[in-house]
Every structure is written in structure tokens, then in C-alpha cells.
Amino acid sequence: MPAEYYRADSENGDHIEDPSEDALYMLFDDLNDSDNTFVVIRPDEAAPVWSASVTVLDEGGYEVVRRDSTRREHEVVTETSIGRIALDLTIWMAARDHPERAARAER
Template sequence: MAATYYCADSENGDHIDDPSEDALFDLISELANADNTFIVVQPDQDDPAWFASVAVCDEGGYEIVLRDSTRREHKVTIDTDISGIANDLIVWLAGRNFPGRPAQHTSTF
């Protein structure tokens, strides 16, 4: 069964459909400098319009990349707080567009 919204894949082959914040925390916690250095979260489709990745930095900590071509968004940060990274990812992922879900609208008053 394909993911409803997105999936997370790690370098070592772990795959989770529609991961929760706790699942992302676990995937990030399992990253190491040897054979499991990154995870990618993106829609389970060909040529996705957005993705998020978390990679181990050589100097310690994690590099987080958030890229959404439909919104011209590209953000790269470094952080060491796994819990904060997982939370920030969930919040960012909640703002993405998904097929079958009405587009989000913002208005200014």
C-alpha cells in the first residue's frame, strides 16, 4: 500500500509510510556516520514537487534541507536537537499540498 501523504526513506533501507513525529525521531536517532547518514521525506510519487532531508554533519549535528519547488522554498539549517527537528519536520510537512486535499489558502486582513 502506498503512502497517503508522504514516506520517509533512510540510507540503510528503512521505509515508513506517513511517518509520525515519533517515527521521524526514531529514524533521525538511528542516523550514524557510517552506513546510515540521511533520511528523505517526500511524496510517494515520481518527480515529487517537494522533499525534506536530514543528514549527519561531519562536525556533529544534522543538516536539514526543506525544498518545495511549487512555493520556491529552499531552506538549509543545522541543528542538534532531534526532538526539535522531528517537530519542525511535522509542522513543515503539514503545510504541503497533497492530491485530494483542498489547497490551503491564506488571507490578510
């Protein structure tokens, strides 16, 4: 069964369906600059219209990319606090459209 809202996948193969803010924090805390450099979060759909990614920067900190094609949003920021990243992304993702969720609710 696919995630109801979204899923998070890290480079090292960790996968969490509908991760909480705390689960995102743990995924980000596991990032390093050698073999687990990024996490991608997106709806569990064939052609997601939005996504977010968090990538470790060589010079320290993290690059956060948010994209939403339906709202024509593309934002790239750097951040040093994984707690702040997890909170901001949780809030941002809650405001995204979830077509699959709406389709399941109509059934």
C-alpha cells in the first residue's frame, strides 16, 4: 500500500512512508558527506507535482530545495539546523495538494 501523503527516501536506501517531523529529523541526522548525502521527499505517485530534497553541503550545512509545479514554486535555501529543516518541511508539505488522498476519500 502506498503512503497516504508522501514518502521520504535517503541515498542509503532508508524509506519512510508519511514521515513525521521527528522521523524527518532522524533521516537528516543520518546524512553524511560520503555515502548518504541526500533525502528526497515527494508524494507516493507516478508523476508527483511537488518534491523537496535536503542535501549535505561540502562546506557544512544543508541545501533545501522545494518544488511545486502546480504553484510554480522553486526555492533553494541553505540551513544549518536539521530541526528547523524538519519543522519547515513538515509545515510546507502539509500545505501541498495530495490528489491520491482526495481520490481515496471519494471512494
